[in-house]
Amino acid sequence: MSKLGIFLATGPFVISVDLGERAPYISAGGAVWDSIDRPRTYAYTHFSGVELFEQTIDVAIDQYPDGDIEPIIKLIEDRRIPTPKIPDVLRLAGPNVKRTDLAWILVGIEYQDDDEYRDDGRRCRQSMTLTFRQHNAPQVVVHNSSPAAAAAPPAAASTGSSGGERTYTVKAGDTLSGIAQKMYGSSARWQDIANASGVRDPRSLKVGQVLKVPA
16 A cells, blocks of 8 residues: 655654555645636736645554554654644655645644454554645844844854864844755755754844754
């Protein structure tokens, strides 16, 4: 059976589960066009923005009759815990999985009624429908916090003395995704920098703050 791989974008974490019978599909997102009415003539279409994609994926976790799938289910459920911190940003892989180039967060779990239990009450079979939403890093622009900071020359990336670890000093106009683009050539790796530097809120960046840039 085909597998769905769920990877944590910033660390060595992976869940591998069987895909369900229904193929993954994009359930929401893309360009939004409104219809604007005009008197005595045809309405016209108006582009009003782009909604984040949502992808629906059926999975089946089956170790019937003696297996224990509770740890696997908990790993999946823990990715959806609602907290004010930065969400777990995920990468998806597998046959027919859509837009594997995008980052995703898990926003919905629907449990199907095919669950089976062992004699001790632990589940050995469970099908679920997972809903993922495209993750788009906030584009928070850093402003100078003082006239002295504004007068300072632009800071650039530098190499630290410990094991060749790179650092980056935040300057006015920076965003985490912009820094990631400069340092890695990919804005999608902004959370690598955030995690290494202990940044829990992208809006908290300060001019002059030194960020760690992992390899």
